[in-house]
Amino acid sequence: MKYFKTHFVVCQRISGIIESSFFFSFTIKSEVNDMSFGNNLRTLIEERNMTQKELAQQMNIAPSTIGSYVQNTREPDFATLKLLAGYFDVSIDYLLDYSSGETENHQEDEMLRIFRSLTEEQKNICIEQCRVFVCMNHKKKTKKRKLSS
Numbered sequence: 439m440k441y442f443k444t445h446f447v448v449c450q451r452i453s454g455i456i457e458s459s460f461f462f463s464f465t466i467k468s469e470v471n472d473m474s475f476g477n478n479l480r481t482l483i484e485e486r487n488m489t490q491k492e493l494a495q496q497m498n499i500a501p502s503t504i505g506s507y508v509q510n511t512r513e514p515d516f517a518t519l520k521l522l523a524g525y526f527d528v529s530i531d532y533l534l535d536y537s538s539g540e541t542e543n544h545q546e547d548e549m550l551r552i553f554r555s556l557t558e559e560q561k562n563i564c565i566e567q568c569r570v571f572v573c574m575n576h577k578k579k580t581k582k583r584k585l586s587s
Contacts, residue, residue, distance in 0.1 A: 476510035478533055482526045483508070497521060527555070 483493055490508060494501040499518070506512035514522065523530045531537070532551055535544060556564060 474510050475534055476508045480508045
């Protein structure tokens with residue numbers, strides 16, 4: 439599993455004028471080639487700043503069972519999958535890292551899952567930030583083309 443640090447500057451625009459901005463950074467785990475039920479469950483637990491033991495207590499499941507799931511040494515039965523999906527408000531497909539073909543890869547599934555969990559204001563900020571990335575990528579491509587000409 440690879441980790442990398444990313445930084446964002448988020449600006450709030452009102453009538454085209456930047457009214458306020460704030461800076462934040464966080465560590466992203468790159469698990470593109472290492473996804474499984476256990477890794478997805480670990481991600482969901484970490485996102486909620488909870489421990490495996492806390493999840494086990496809330497779900498009435500033995501802590502060792504949750505640990506086995508996270509370590510990919512055991513898989514849940516159908517009933518437990520349904521409980522976990524309901525608890526974390528995700529699909530069973532997400533938990534099992536199954537793609538129905540609606541998205542191209544796990545990263546897109548993850549982006550959709552995260553985006554859908556945001557408030558409307560957070561969605562707008564996310565879209566605005568993504569537009570900044572698109573603009574930056576366009577500038578890089580344009581600059582690269584000019585240098586190669």
